Amino acid sequence: MSNRFSPAPFYKLVLLFLDCLGFYAAFQLAYYLRLGDWVAPDLWLKLAPVLGFTLVMMYVFDVYKLQDRLHFFRDLLRLALALLLSASMVILGAYLVGLKGFGGLTGRGVLIGAYLFFAIWSAIWRVVLHTRVKGLEQKSRWLVIGTRDYLVQFLKDYEKSPHDVQLVCLTQKRYDPDAGDFGDFEKYVQGSWEDVPAKLKEQWRGIVVATGQQIPEHLVDQLMEIRFQGTRVYDLSDFYEAVWRKVPVFYLQGGWFALSQGFHLLHNPIGLRIKRVGDIFCAGLIMILGFPIMLLAAILVLITSGWPIIYTQKRRGLNGEDFIIYKFRSMKQDAEKHGAQWSKEGDARVTVWGKFMRATRIDELPQIWNIFRGDMSFIGPRPERPEFIKELGEKIPFYNFRHLVRPGLTGWAQVMYPYGATIEDAKEKLQFELYYIKSYSLILDWLVLLKTATVVLFGKGR
Structure with a gap:
């Protein structure tokens, strides 16, 4: 779309x-x-x-x-x-x-x-x-019709986006500007669903419907009419996919996964084989071309912080099965003496050489071996630690759906979202990961690779 x-x-x-x-x-x-x-x-x-x-x-x-x-x-x-x-x-x-x-x-x-x-x-x-x-x-006008909770989440995402269009929002209940229901987003709200017929007579570049419940039949008829006249009308999930290239987890229900278009990678054995062959070929090529860099990285880890050079850690992969991941050690030797911790930006546990390796993704190069073994793919959701997955699965809807595909060395979430290590960050990344699983194509994989090069050069995402 x-x-x-x-x-x-x-x-x-x-x-x-x-x-x-x-x-x-x-x-x-x-x-x-x-x-x-x-x-x-x-x-x-x-x-x-x-x-x-x-x-x-x-x-x-x-x-x-x-x-x-x-x-x-x-x-x-x-x-x-x-x-x-x-x-x-x-x-x-x-x-x-x-x-x-x-x-x-x-x-x-x-x-x-x-x-x-x-x-x-x-x-x-x-x-x-x-x-x-x-x-x-700045001249482009969009109408957003929805319930309060969905409108607030939509407006949060809009204000984080680079766009600068004019938004007009209509909320389900009778709107009282003095009630403060929308906080900092009051400037976008100009009425309720009662005002939809009058608003539809104005010129709009597009309309977004953000409600999880059935809208009145007369509004459906009017939306159909304006759509047939050439104005694009989006359901909220379709809008997120088309514009922001992610899936709105907060808006979805279980039936969406059963009935929504896409997810072809999950039932396409030929496509999976092609992806696997491509992984093996690229892993071999990088192993050969990148060997001098990996050798130098190993020597510098040894010089700057001693043994061990390779850091191993349990991660969760395809179908929820655990595997051992390999990385050049970028943290101090006793980094987790107090147990598993979220890594954060500016983490004091990271060594000086480790900071450079993380910024350039050199620390991830040993995962080429994981790709050879079939634990991982080049492109996919980044594998997470089992210690964190239990908490994330309880707090984020559909979180374990990311295990439907092999985890990746890089992924759509890593190139589309900046570094973050909180529950909210994990939720945001899941939305990009579900988009990747739903919309997978070889073109999307190539796009991820190109964007990964941009991330490495300019230090965005992780």
């Missing part, structure tokens, strides 16, 4: 098109200025993988976010780093690997000039389109 809450997704595609156009134009300009000629048709084709690699690097460096607040110098620095790294890798590949026929694109300063022109082009269009998106969002 497309995200129509904000115009940002459409303008991201526009930006992608402009980047492709600008990339080729920049090369043509640099080629002409340096060589006084036009690029030959065969070189245009050879330039395509260079463009593809550059776009991937730009995505990894997180320069395609248009709905976030514009931080000009930070975003400009990220764009510059992405293009600098891309150009360096292309030059390295051209001269070390010897890409035939690329001489005209990499020699005589053509490549450097092209990337400079492209950086200017790309920076200008990002400022223009970001300004356009924010302007459209």
Whole structure:
């Protein structure tokens, strides 16, 4: 389902098109200025993988976010780093690997000039389109119809999101602005369900229905009519999936899991086998390429904090079965002498080298062995400790549903949610994990991998 809450997704595609156009134009300009000629048709084709690699690097460096607040110098620095790294890798590949026929694109300063022109082009269009998106969002109006508890939770999530649209909420009971039922969210509430017929006559970008009970038949008829006229009408769970890419646990009932669309991974043995083969192949590749890094990490753990180098811990995995997980030890030797504890940001138990390993995810590399064994997958919910699962399962609805798939080295929750170690954080992450299980696809796995690279570079999530 497309995200129509904000115009940002459409303008991201526009930006992608402009980047492709600008990339080729920049090369043509640099080629002409340096060589006084036009690029030959065969070189245009050879330039395509260079463009593809550059776009991937730009995505990894997180320069395609248009709905976030514009931080000009930070975003400009990220764009510059992405293009600098891309150009360096292309030059390295051209001269070390010897890409035939690329001489005209990499020699005589053509490549450097092209990337400079492209950086200017790309920076200008990002400022223009970001300004356009924010302007459209501020004019975009959404109507939310629901009961108080669901509206409050929805508004909490809305205020944590990067969007800046106009919301109008209608609560079920007769609304009294002096009662203070909505606290800090009073500014969004403009009436009750009695006002729905009048409000539906206004122009809305979309409507969200946030109620766990049957709404009156006459309101259903009116919502059907406005939907047939072209206005998108969302159930709350559909809205969360389409816009925020998570499943609202607070809104769900058991029947939703039985009747909802999706969850294809759970009954698709071919898809599971493909995922498993991909895990084994990638684990072997990383084991070979990452061996020097793992060897260096092991030596530094030994030097900075002694034995043991590898830390083992019991975690809960597929179908609720426990397994032993392996990590480079990032904490002091007596870190849990008082029993199991939640890890928290700025944890004093973490060593100096351990902080770096955690920030770069190097401490997780021994889990490649868990992937080989079949305990884990590359992508999936992060495995939790049995000591914590009992408490989390009692306090968070449907928490144990995360054990329907193999746990992962990284996951949708880790790339979509910042670091947290509380019950509320676990609940929020579960919503992303259930979205991953429900909406699984190979494309989603690749998206997680790309976002993981962004997290490692800029230190978001865990």
